[in-house]
Amino acid sequence: MSELDQAGLARLRDGWISGGAAFELAPAEWKEVASAASPDEQERRLLAIAAQALDVALRPAAPKTLKRRQPLPVLALPMLPERLRPLLRAALKYAADARLKTRVATLVASRGFVTHPMDWMPAASDQAAPEVYAPWVDWQAGADGEKHSRREQLTAETWDDFYPAARRIALADLRRAAPALARTLIETKGASEPAEVRLALIELMRVGLSADDISFLKSLSADRSGKVREMAGRLLARLGERGNPTDAGPQDPTAELAAFIEEGKSGFLRRRTTYAPIKLKSPAQQARRADLFASCYFGDLVARFGKTEPDLIGAWQFGVDDNADRFLVLMVSVSGSDAAVACLADMLVAEGGKLTLLVLQLMLRLDSGRKRLLIRQILNDAQNLHALNLVEGAEAGWLEWGDLANGKTLSALRSAVSGDNDVMKRSAEQYIEAIGFLATAATAEKLIGDVVAAGLPPASPSLGLLRLNAALAENRSQSDR
Structure with missing residues (x-):
């Protein structure tokens, strides 16, 4: 559209704004379209033509810096059913930070679903998100090509066909199944990667770490990155190699x-x-x-x-x-060493009390059995319930009702929600949210009834994760029929 046409549209607009008729100000071609109509209809026709011109002809062009993104990848698990999305959003809203929101997504993934992207998506830097979200992590990071999914086998030839998050997960899987092959890939392909990427690759050596890795880890003493050298030294120390x-x-x-x-x-x-x-x-x-x-x-x-x-x-x-x-x-x-970590964890858990909190620093190196033992110990004495929100890497959906009923946690929660101390009530609600992640569906449903009977309002937002937990099991049972 020319500047003359734009000026004509401006005159029409000014005429309408001032409350007058604009027919005489319209271009000749527009008058021909509107001339056979009544005066009011003439103005309406002119308005329709002007709106079409402004919406289409004057639509701004996309900036040259704008890039077309690939569609959001389809994940390996089905999307959460629409009827459960309100429960998911309620649980996410109550979660206080990104780490707790990731925990909600982890519970959903443990039950065989992924979230709707409008409800929750992992950040580009999120390494704690469930593995199923790796394609979304890479998409958030700006991946815009069409590379293989992680169903393809990771080899030296397909290395560049994987985006970073998917490659990291594939390497971890390979370290569990074929540690020597994964080590060879890290050694041959990782050398050309930036320091930050090399560090993440070397950190994966902790999976399946064995004496076979000593030679490669020692070779990293000459790496140009101080952080890589430090990581290699720590891994060697775990294998009993003396450090200097x-x-x-x-x-x-x-x-x-x-x-x-x-x-x-x-x-x-x-x-x-x-x-x-x-x-x-x-x-x-x-x-x-x-x-x-x-x-x-x-x-x-x-x-x-x-x-x-x-x-x-x-x-x-x-x-x-x-x-x-x-x-x-x-x-x-x-x-x-792994034996030292296990020995220390067992001793601290057996001692109980405030020493139990020290085990939290060992969490990332504990097996699932010891993690569960720690959580049961925390629930049993109920003195350090706030530690439930600090536990890293715990599994979702395993805590049975007996684990709660046999300790002091239930009585502590009942007392807190039925009392007049607002601080204790808020703390109890945070503990309830943490248990909502750990509990089985049956435990979640039973705990809702228990704390509501004790005085917690049925509409309390702290029950959001428990309700989602229980509803996920109901949905699974319906889909199995």
């Missing part, structure tokens, strides 16, 4: 750390060796000890005292210095 961190100064850092720990004896008849953190004299010492725990490897510390990993763990005097306890547990989680 050099970033802490000319003095042997392990010896310096050992100097912060004193050896003692306990028992009258059977004398046994104990280890406890010394009392520190200044904030500078506290900072230095924290740095040493973070930079040294657990195997090196064990060797320094001439003990085995279980011996040092069993001899450590927990409760003398809470910070030192936390540093030691974190050290084991980062560089201790």
Whole structure:
């Protein structure tokens, strides 16, 4: 449309805005269309023509920077049924942050469904989303080509046919099934990747980690990325390979750390060796000890005292210095062997109380059985229920009613929701949400009735995940008929 035509439309618009007729201001061609009609009809016809011209002829052109995206990938699981979407949205709305929203999606995936993309989608940087969402993660990251889905086998030839999230999942699966083949792929194809990608690939070596990986991990000591070298060193330490961190100064850092720990004896008849953190004299010492725990490897510390990993763990005097306890547990989680992690987790859970919270730092290295044992311990004593929201990597939908009824959690929840303490009520509602993720469908339905009977309003948003949990099972049973 020319500038003259645009000016004519502007005159028509101004005439209508001022409340007058615009027929005499219209172009000759438009007058021919409207001239045979009554005055009011003439104005209506002109208005229709002007609207068509403005909506079509003057529609702005798309900017050259605009790119056409590929359609959103279809996921391997069916979409959540439409009738359950209101329950999903209610649960997502109550979830306070992205991590808790991902937990809702994880529960849905565990029951064989995925969310509608208008209700929830993982972010481009989301590595905690269920594996089924990998194509959406890559799509969010800007993947715009047509590459193979992860149903294709990952090989050196198909490496570039996978987007990053799908490739990461395929590599993890390959490490479980054929660890040597996955290691070869990481070694040959990962070398040309940027440092951030290389780090993520090396981190996958933790899956199926074995002595066969030592040679490759040692070769990474020459990697150009300091983070990659650090990750490789930690993985080697888990395999019992002695480390030599050099970033802490000319003095042997392990010896310096050992100097912060004193050896003692306990028992009258059977004398046994104990280890406890010394009392520190200044904030500078506290900072230095924290740095040493973070930079040294657990195997090196064990060797320094001439003990085995279980011996040092069993001899450590927990409760003398809470910070030192936390540093030691974190050290084991980062560089201790699988046996050391299991030994420490079992001991802390058996001790119970506040020591149970220390196990949270080991969560990512615990098997599903120990994770469940920890959660049952938390529910049993009901002293650290807030830890339920801190548990990482827990499975969804396994907690039975007996796990709640046999401990103190149910009575604590009933007391909180029936009382007048608003702080306790809000805390109880958060615990109920966490249990909604862990519970079986039958447990979820039973818990709803229990806490409502105790005084929780039936419309409480904290019941959203429990209601979704129970409804997912109902939908599954209907679809199986």
